Amino acid sequence: MNEKVAMDKLKGLGKDIHDEVVKGEPPKFETVLRSRGNIKYDEGVGCLRLGNKKETRNFLTVSQSRTFMQTVAIANKTKRFLKEDLHTSIRGLYYQLKFSLGENLDESLFEEQGESNALIEDLEVALGIKREDLHLTTDRKGVVAGPMKIRDKFGGEENTIDLTKQGRSGWMVPSDVDNGMEFMDVDAKYILVVEKDALWQRLNEDKFWKKEKCIIITPKGQASRGTRRLIRKLADQDLPVYVFTDCDAWGWYIYWTIKTGSMNLAYLGRDFSIPESKFLGVTMSDIEKYSFLKKLTIKAKDIDVKRASEMMGYPWINKHKEWVAELKKVLKTKQKIEQDALQGQKLTFVGEYIKEKIKNEEWLP
Amino acid sequence: MNEKVAMDKLKGLGKDIHDEVVKGEPPKFETVLRSRGNIKYDEGVGCLRLGNKKETRNFLTVSQSRTFMQTVAIANKTKRFLKEDLHTSIRGLYYQLKFSLGENLDESLFEEQGESNALIEDLEVALGIKREDLHLTTDRKGVVAGPMKIRDKFGGEENTIDLTKQGRSGWMVPSDVDNGMEFMDVDAKYILVVEKDALWQRLNEDKFWKKEKCIIITPKGQASRGTRRLIRKLADQDLPVYVFTDCDAWGWYIYWTIKTGSMNLAYLGRDFSIPESKFLGVTMSDIEKYSFLKKLTIKAKDIDVKRASEMMGYPWINKHKEWVAELKKVLKTKQKIEQDALQGQKLTFVGEYIKEKIKNEEWLP
Numbered sequence: 010m011n012e013k014v015a016m017d018k019l020k021g022l023g024k025d026i027h028d029e030v031v032k033g034e035p036p037k038f039e040t041v042l043r044s045r046g047n048i049k050y051d052e053g054v055g056c057l058r059l060g061n062k063k064e065t066r067n068f069l070t071v072s073q074s075r076t077f078m079q080t081v082a083i084a085n086k087t088k089r090f091l092k093e094d095l096h097t098s099i100r101g102l103y104y105q106l107k108f109s110l111g112e113n114l115d116e117s118l119f120e121e122q123g124e125s126n127a128l129i130e131d132l133e134v135a136l137g138i139k140r141e142d143l144h145l146t147t148d149r150k151g152v153v154a155g156p157m158k159i160r161d162k163f164g165g166e167e168n169t170i171d172l173t174k175q176g177r178s179g180w181m182v183p184s185d186v187d188n189g190m191e192f193m194d195v196d197a198k199y200i201l202v203v204e205k206d207a208l209w210q211r212l213n214e215d216k217f218w219k220k221e222k223c224i225i226i227t228p229k230g231q232a233s234r235g236t237r238r239l240i241r242k243l244a245d246q247d248l249p250v251y252v253f254t255d256c257d258a259w260g261w262y263i264y265w266t267i268k269t270g271s272m273n274l275a276y277l278g279r280d281f282s283i284p285e286s287k288f289l290g291v292t293m294s295d296i297e298k299y300s301f302l303k304k305l306t307i308k309a310k311d312i313d314v315k316r317a318s319e320m321m322g323y324p325w326i327n328k329h330k331e332w333v334a335e336l337k338k339v340l341k342t343k344q345k346i347e348q349d350a351l352q353g354q355k356l357t358f359v360g361e362y363i364k365e366k367i368k369n370e371e372w373l374p
Numbered sequence: 375m376n377e378k379v380a381m382d383k384l385k386g387l388g389k390d391i392h393d394e395v396v397k398g399e400p401p402k403f404e405t406v407l408r409s410r411g412n413i414k415y416d417e418g419v420g421c422l423r424l425g426n427k428k429e430t431r432n433f434l435t436v437s438q439s440r441t442f443m444q445t446v447a448i449a450n451k452t453k454r455f456l457k458e459d460l461h462t463s464i465r466g467l468y469y470q471l472k473f474s475l476g477e478n479l480d481e482s483l484f485e486e487q488g489e490s491n492a493l494i495e496d497l498e499v500a501l502g503i504k505r506e507d508l509h510l511t512t513d514r515k516g517v518v519a520g521p522m523k524i525r526d527k528f529g530g531e532e533n534t535i536d537l538t539k540q541g542r543s544g545w546m547v548p549s550d551v552d553n554g555m556e557f558m559d560v561d562a563k564y565i566l567v568v569e570k571d572a573l574w575q576r577l578n579e580d581k582f583w584k585k586e587k588c589i590i591i592t593p594k595g596q597a598s599r600g601t602r603r604l605i606r607k608l609a610d611q612d613l614p615v616y617v618f619t620d621c622d623a624w625g626w627y628i629y630w631t632i633k634t635g636s637m638n639l640a641y642l643g644r645d646f647s648i649p650e651s652k653f654l655g656v657t658m659s660d661i662e663k664y665s666f667l668k669k670l671t672i673k674a675k676d677i678d679v680k681r682a683s684e685m686m687g688y689p690w691i692n693k694h695k696e697w698v699a700e701l702k703k704v705l706k707t708k709q710k711i712e713q714d715a716l717q718g719q720k721l722t723f724v725g726e727y728i729k730e731k732i733k734n735e736e737w738l739p
Contacts, residue, residue: 095721096579098572100714104670108718146575152514152546161541164579168541176526176533177555178546181517184575185542207463210511210549214461214529305469349465353473356460 012091012188015142019088022136026081035069038080040135041276048275050325055268055284057275057325059134080128082106087132087143096144096185099126134276141185141234151182151236152206154213155224156196162189169193172224179213182226182235186242197224200243201363202286204230204254204263208348208359217360224248232267237281240267244283251372253363256291257309257345258316261335264288269325288373289366291348293338299362305350309343331373377456377553380507384453387501391446400434403445405500406641413640415690420633420649422640422690424499445493447471452497452508461509461550464491499641506550506599516547516601517571519578520589521561527554534558537589544578547591551604557611562589565608566728567651569595569619569628573713573724582725589613597632602646605632609648616737618728621656622674622710623681626700629653634690653738654731656713658703664727670715674708696738 026036041047042062049060066073066080086105090097097105103125129140141147159170159180172180183190201223203209209227212218218225224243228236244250252267254260266274270282296302309317317339326332339345351359366372391401406412407427414425431438431445451470455462462470468490494505506512524535524545537545548555566588568574574592577583583590589608593601609615617632619625631639635647661667674682682704691697704710716724731737 090721093721097576097717097721098714100572100712101576101717101721104712104715104718105721107670108666146572149517149543149571149575159541161543163542164581166541166581168539170539170541170543174533174535175545176524176531176535176548177528177550178514178526178535178548180540181543181546183541183543190542206514207465207511210514211462211466216529216531301473305472347465347469349463350469352462352466353469356455356458356462356466356470 010188011138011142012144015136015138016088016091018136018138019084019091019143022084023088035067036077037068038066038077038135040064040066040131043130043134043276045272048272050269051278054279054282055325056279056282057270057272058278059276076128079106079124080131082110083125083128083132087145090144094144096146098146099129099140102129102145130276139187139277139280141187141238146184147234149181149184149235150229150233151227151239152179152209152229153182153224153226153239154179155218156194156222157224158193160191160193173219177210177213179209179225182233182239184233184235186235186239192242192246195224195243195246195248196222197248198222199224199249199251199367200240201225201289202232202240202250202252202267203227203348204252204260205348208253211352211356211359212363215357215360217363221360221364228263228267231263234277234281237267237283240283240286241279241281244285250283250286251289251363251367252286253289253348254291255345255347256293256295257313257347258320258336258339259313260291260348261288262316262320265320265323265326289363289371291346291351292373293335293342293344293346296344296346299351301354302346302350305353306344306346309339309345313345314340314343329374335373375553376503376507377509380501380503381453381456383501383503384449384456384508387449388453400432401442402433403431403442403500405429405431405496408495408499408641410637413637415634416643419644419647420690421644421647422635422637423643424641441493444471444489445496447475448490448493448497452510455509459509461511463511464494464505467494467510495641504552504642504645506552506603511549512599514546514549514600515594515598516592516604517544517574517594518547518589518591518604519544520583521559521587522589523558525556525558538584542575542578544574544590547598547600547604549598549600551600551607557607560589560608560611560613561587562608562613563587564589564614564616564732565605566590566654567597567605567615567617567632568592568713569617569625570713573618576717576721576724577728580722580725582728586725586729593628593632596628599642599646602632602648605648605651606644606646609650615648615651616654616728616732617651618654618713619656620710620712621658621660622678622712623685623701623704624678625656625713626653627681627685630685630688630691654728654736656711656716657738658700658707658709658711661709661711664716666719667711667715670718671709671711674704674710678710679705679708694739700738 029036042064047060047062066077068077252264268286321336394401407429412425412427431442433442617629633651686701
């Protein structure tokens with residue numbers, strides 16, 4: 010469905026440019042400014058997104074001519090990927106551009122991949138579509154298991170994948186969870202996002218997802234685009250989303266990036282944010298609550314403390330008094346604690362910790 | 375099966391120490407030296423492994439007492455993991471040690487995870503077992519698809535996973551492919567190892583594994599322990615193993631680590647090496663052979679050239695004239711090329727390239 014929309018939008022872009030040429034007007038391409046000044050926190054939705062400032066690239070303006078041509082070249086290539094029904098990475102796109110354009114031009118239109126990356130973001134924003142809808146694959150990292158099935162149409166085949174039958178491994182979260190994919194028989198009470206794969210493996214061995222009727226996802230650190238879309242789509246089915254990370258600024262920022270997005274990814278807006286997410290832990294308060302954790306804390310490094318102090322400056326974080334209190338504790342005690350430490354006394358305690366937190370609604374906003 | 379052996383060996387270790395104490399002898403622990411001087415290239419097998427130099431840790435020698443106690447503590451903990459039939463990561467083990475030993479001792483027995491890591495390697499070598507057999511999970515990264523099934527017994531359940539029905543994602547290679555796991559109905563002509571996930575996704579979309587009757591695996595860069603064991607076990611079924619990486623010293627070294635192991639992993643020996651592997655490409659010679667590649671090369675950085683020059687010094691590499699010729703081309707032309715560049719002219723060319731190389735037996739040793 011999205012692919013169809015993407016194709017129509019690419020055609021529309023081509024038609025507009027064509028019409029301008031026919032009318033004798035200079036062809037142009039309008040997109041939304043992605044620079045810091047146009048990033049805002051959308052209080053209503055609860056995520057970072059771009060404002061309304063526009064930017065126009067004009068073919069006949071010398072300084073913009075190259076960028077304009079590059080954008081058109083990318084639009085043209087991805088239109089062909091859609092038509093051929095083939096996918097590639099942005100690195101593959103880069104080589105396609107470098108190959109086909111290098112021949113007919115004095116200078117190669119694309120020297121660095123950085124150039125094509127930025128222009129893909131422009132195109133996503135200008136047309137209001139995702140790169141995945143343009144058949145561009147992205148980095149994969151996350152893993153999922155739990156009571157649901159995936160109907161997957163890809164490469165001319167259709168498979169139904171039961172996420173309760175993936176054994177010790179779980180199912181790897183793909184690059185694109187929208188096109189040619191359906192979620193079926195979702196029979197979960199909630200979604201649990203676990204920062205580290207090691208903890209995910211621990212919970213998977215305990216069949217936590219079966220006993221608790223939940224879907225467990227690990228982004229393996231910062232969440233990939235595919236993982237964020239997967240969580241977003243499940244949240245759209247009214248499933249609560251709980252996030253469980255290390256107790257330090259980096260772990261907490263993984264939570265915040267899932268919840269509100271980040272500066273760099275603000276152009277993606279709500280499609281890749283889950284403002285409904287709640288933070289289960291690990292919190293600085295846990296160190297006081299669970300006495301066995303006291304001797305398992307780690308001394309925070311200067312960079313950890315600096316990062317915590319930066320987070321204190323983000324209005325979408327510091328509007329929550331609970332988070333200010335947690336961040337202040339980091340600055341004061343200069344301690345941190347890993348989620349792995351919850352296994353210190355008993356390997357299976359991780360699941361008990363999560364169940365207790367959810368039962369007592371003991372989470373941070 | 376391995377777990378049973380591991381348990382017996384842990385018990386044997388305990389019994390030896392106990393007997394020494396009863397006899398009034400100082401308890402000791404003997405392992406194989408893992409330092410550079412005891413690493414050799416085994417010409418017969420074709421992999422890096424440890425030599426015969428031993429090291430003894432004596433409880434009553436002041437400088438060795440701490441290490442001895444740490445080793446016994448790790449043996450004790452992993453024995454409990456086996457008995458409880460639960461797994462954890464080495465980080466989880468570290469916290470278990472830190473927690474349980476911290477209580478009864480003046481100083482904490484484990485201050486840094488680095489200490490426990492090195493001692494786990496000691497234990498693997500001393501007992502001739504793998505950490506996976508001690509229920510320690512390791513980092514996961516690789517993905518696999520193709521004509522085979524996995525029977526997986528884990529966490530009290532049994533699943534049969536058909537690796538032809540994993541859709542766009544493939545099956546994530548787990549941490550342990552030995553214990554509680556069987557490979558069934560392997561109906562492949564060969565194993566193809568593809569360095570980058572982006573290329574694996576490309577081949578998976580083309581259903582390359584179906585058309586070619588092969589198993590495609592991406593380690594996603596350097597291969598994890600699980601991925602290396604998976605390839606080793608498939609090679610033990612007499613399937614040829616072909617490796618396909620970037621054309622630069624880093625990509626080539628991914629091949630060499632799969633084939634012969636590396637200095638750091640020499641203690642693992644043949645269990646994690648695949649000396650039978652053959653290198654399909656990308657080679658420097660391909661730049662001359664496939665004319666479209668000429669304009670898709672990248673200038674090698676100083677560090678690339680330096681690494682190539684180092685590789686030239688490894689006897690297990692420089693004994694092959696084909697590799698010396700390739701490395702010399704890097705030093706001379708200072709160029710490199712990514713496997714992604716094969717898509718420059720046509721997205722589906724990657725598969726054609728691989729088929730042609732295999733058909734013409736055009737590989738490097």
